Amino acid sequence: MTRLPARSRSSVPIESTRRLVRVRSGRTLPSHADMLLLVLLGLCLLAPGLTMPATARAADPGPSAEPALVTMTVEPLLAGTIRPGAWTALRVHLENAGPAIQGELRVTSTTQGGSSSSVAVELPTGARQEHLVHTRAGPFGSRLRVDLVADDTVVLSTRVAASASDPEALGVFVLAERPDRLVGDIRAAVASRRPRSVAVTPIVPSDLPDRVEAWAAVDRLVWQDVSPSMLSVDQAQALVDWVALGGELVVVAGSSGLAGVAGFPDDLLPYEPTGTVEVPLVDLASLLGTLPVGATPLPALAGSLHAGTALATSGDAVIAARRAIGQGGVTLVGVDLATSWLAGSSVAAGAWSRMVTDRPAAMDTRVVRDQSILADALSVLPSVEVPHMDQLFLLFLAYVILIGPVSYIVLGRLDRREWAWVTTPVLVLVFAAIAFLMGTVLRGNNVVVNQLAIVRGALGTDRGVADVRIGVFAPSRRTFDVTLPGGALISPDVSDDGRGDGQALTVTLGEPARVRGLQVGFGDLRSFETQAMVPAPRMDAQLRLVEDHVVGTVRNASDLPLDDVVFAYGGRVATFGDLAPGATIEVDLPPGAGGLRRTNFDELLAGIGRGDAGDARATSARRAIVRALAGRWWWDDFQGSDPLAGYGPVLLGWRSEPILEVDVGEPATSIGETLHVVPVQVIATGPVSFTGQAIDQALLDLDAFDGWENGGAFVLGRGTMTVAYRPPAFEGTLTPTGLLLRLDRTAVAVTATEGELLAPLPADVQPDQANPVATGIDGLPDGPRDLPRVQLLDRTTQTWMELPPLTRGWVYAIAEPDRYLDPAGGLQVRFVQRVAGDEVSFGLGMRVEGEVR
Secondary structure (H helix, E strand, O other), rough: OOOOOOOHHHHOOEEEHHHHEEEEEEEOOOOHHHHHHHHHHHHHHHHHHHHOOOOOOOOOOOOOOOOOOEHHHHHHHHOOOOOOOEEEEEEEEEEEOOOEEEEEEEEEEHHHOOOEEEEEEEEOOOOEEEEEEEEEEEEEEEEEEEEEEOOOOEHHHHHHHHEEEEOOOEEEEEEOOOOHHHHHHHHHHHHHHOOOOOOOOOEHHHHOOOHHHHHHHOEEEEEEEEOOOOOOOOHHHHHHHHHOOOOEEEEEEEEOOOOOOOOOOOOOOOOOEEEEEOOOHHHHHHHHOOOOOOOOOOEEEEEEEEEEEEEEEEEEEEEEEEEEEEEEEEEEEEEEOOOOOOOOHHHHHHHHHHHHHHHOOOOOOOOOOOOHHHHHHHHOEEOOOOOHHHHHHHHHHHOOOOOOOHHHHHHHHHOOOHHHHHHHHHHHHHHHHHHHEEEEEEEEOOOOEEEEEEEEEEOOEEEEEEEEEEEEEEEOOOEEEEEOOOOOOEEOOOOOOOOOOOOOEEEEOOOOOEEEEEEEOOOOEEEEEEEEEEEOEEEEEEEEEEEEEEEEEEOOOOOOOOOEEEEEEEEEEEEEEEEEEEEEEEEEEEEOOOOOOOHHHHOOOOOOOOHHHHHHHHHHHHHHHHHHHOOOHHHHHHHHOOOOOOOOOEEEEEEOOOOOEEOOOOOOOEEEEEEEEOOOOEEEEEEEEEEEHHHHEEEEEEEEOOEEEEEEEEEEEEEEEEEEEOOOOOOOOOOEEEEEEEEEOOOOOOOOOEEEOOOOOOOHHHHOOOOOOOOOOOOOHHHHEEEEEEEEEEEEEEEEEEEOOOOOEEEEEEOOOHHOOOOOEEEEEEEEEEOOOEEEEOOOOOOEEEEEO
16 A cells, blocks of 8 residues: 655545555556545645745744845936936835844846846844935846845845936926926927927935936936025035036026025035115016016025126126036026016026026036947056067077978988977977967966046046046956945946946945956956046146137146146147146147147147057057047047037146056056046136137037038038037126127138128018928028028027028128127027938038127
C-alpha cells in the first residue's frame, strides 16, 4: 500500500486514499471521482502558500510577526516637468507602521541600461519621512521605478511615469499666491509670439528643487506675492545659482506690496523698493506702451537703482529695472500687471511678451550637452601611449633580419638548416614577448583616473557648476568602489541621443557619493559623467565699454591660480598667460567683425606645446573640452559662427589638475584638465556703439515649413522667423541715437556710421499681424526673391512694422530707432518669406548707437 505524507494523511482520510486507484488489466487508472479528489488534495497541500499575505515584509522577523505596513508616494518636482537628458528631482513620502527598516531608496531608469541611483534611509516604527532622490532623464523621457530596499530585498516598489517635455520648449513657471491672475495673460503673450514651443506651469514653493542641477527645465520664473522666506536655505541658494547660470527671474508687484518682495538676497534685485508711489499715465506708457481706453494711474513699488538697467521711472524713482547676473538676470516690475484694466488686454500681453520671450531660453545647467565629445580624449593617458613609429619600425626590421638572413646564414655555417623548424618558432615567441613587454610598459601598471571638466562660474562668487567626465583605467581586470565628494550627481555615459556604453551603474548619492562595483576590463577604461558644485576662482572685474571697446581690469581674488588665461568678446580673443592669486590683468579689446575662427580657438589652447607626451595629452584634452563647450565635433564647424555667443565678454582659464578628489579604493594616478568659464559684465557710460559679433543673435520662433540657423546666417522657406538681437549686458540705460541695418548673405559688421534713411511702410499697406505671409495686399511692394522681407517690433505699440524691400549689401539708417530698441539695446526682427517653394539664405548685420547714463 502506498503511504501518503503525514501532512496529506491529516487532510484526507486513509479510506479515501484507498479508493483513489483501481486495478484493470494490470494498469492503475483514476476515475473521474478520483481525479476530483486528487485536485482537492493538491489544493489542500497548496493552501498554506495560497493563504500567505501579499503585503511585503521589511525583513524576516519570524512566522508569528505581523507584516510591515509601509506606504510610499512619489512625485517629480517642478509639477512633474522633466527636460530630456537633464537631472530631475523626485520627492518620496514614506510612512512606516511596522517594524523598523534600514535600507535605501533606489531609482532605476530603463533609459540608462538599468543604472540606479539611491539614497540611504532609516525608518523607525511610526516614522513619516520625506526624501529627495535625483535621477537623470533619458532623451525621450524615462520610465522610472522607485524601490524601497532593505537587506537586498525589495520592500515596496512603485513606477513613475516621467514624460519628458519638448527639449526646445521655453519653460515658464509661475510662483504666485494667485497664479490664475497671471497664467492666462502669460499664455496669451507667449502663444502669440512662440506658438509651438512654450509651456507655462503654475507651481508652489515646495516644487522648487534644492539643487541647481535639477532646475534644467526652468527658463523663466515669474514671482508674485510669495515670501522668499518660504524657501529653504538650499532652495534659495539654488535660485541664485540658477540665475547666474542663465535663468531669468521676473518679480512682479502684487497685492502684498513691499512684503511681497522682501526677503530676496541683497545682491539679487536691481533696485530695493523703499516705498509706493502713484505712477501717472505718461510714465506707465513708457513701461507698457500705448495704454488702453479707461487706463488709470497705478501704485508702484519704487526705489533707487542698485545695479542694472532702469526700464521705467517715475520722477527720480525707478519703478522697473533689470539686472544682469552671470548669464541670467532679474527683472523687477513695481506695477501689478494683473490690475483689472490691464488683465486680459493686449497691453499686458505685450509687457509679458517682452519680459518672458525677448531673450533666448536659459542655458542648460549642464555645461556640456553631449559629453560623448570628451570620450576619445579620456583614453589619452600619460602611461597609455601608442608606440612611436620608429620603435615599431626597428622592432619589425630586427624581426625580419633575424628570422631571414641571420637565421639562414648562421644555420648554414653550422650545417644545421633543418633546425629552422625549431629556431623560427622560438624567434617568433621571443619577438612576441618583446612586443607584449613593450605594450605592457607603455600601458603602465598603475590605475589611472582621468578627469575632463568644464566649470561655469560668475563674477564675485567662489562656486561653480562643473560637468565632469571621469575615466578609470586599469591594467588588469578590476572592480572598484569609487567615491566622489561634494554630493556629486553621477550618471552613466548617455548622450542626448541615448547612446551609452551599455553598462549599468549602481550609484549611492549623498556625501560622499559612490559608484559601487564599477567593473573595468583588462587594459580598459570605463567612464561616467558627474555634475557637482565645486570651488571656483573668485574673479572681480572693473570693465567699461568705451565706444565699441571693452577696457578695464580683471583680478583673481581667490587663492587658486589660472593658467593660459584668455579674454573673449565679440569674436576676438586676447591671451594673458597665467593669472596668479591676487594678480590683475589689463583688458583693451575691440569686437571682431565676424565669428570666431580656427586661429582664435588655437589661442584658447595657448601655452600648450607639441613636444613631450604630457603636452600631447593636454592638447588633446583641451581641444576636446573646447569642442564640447561649443557643441562642435570638428574645427570646420566653427567657421562663420561664434560658439561663445550668449556669453558676452567672458574670461576663460585652465587648470591642469583634476577638479574632484576621486577615490577608487586603491592607489591611483590622478590627472585632469579643467576649463573655468567666467562671464563678466561691463559698465557703459556716455556714447557707445555695438556691431559685428558684439551683438548676439538668438532664434526665438520659427513658423515655417523649413528653416534653420547656418553658421551665423539663416535659411528660411515660406513662413516667418523671429530673431532677437542684443548687445552684451551692461550697467546703465541706453538712449538710442542710431540703428543701421545691412541685409546680406551672412551677418557682417556695419562699420559705416551713416546710411540711407528708411521708415516702415505706410499703415494701410502693412501686412496682417496674424498672417504676415499673406500675398495680394494692394500697395505692398515686391522685393527680391532671394531675400526675405524684414519686420521690426515696435515697442510702443507692440506691432510688427514691415520695412520696404532691402537691397543686398546696402546700409540703411532706421528712422526713430527708439521705437524698436529697448533700454538695454535689444531688438526683435521678424523675417518673412512669402514665395512658396523657395528658400532664402541671409544674415542681418547691424549697428546700435546710443548714449548710456
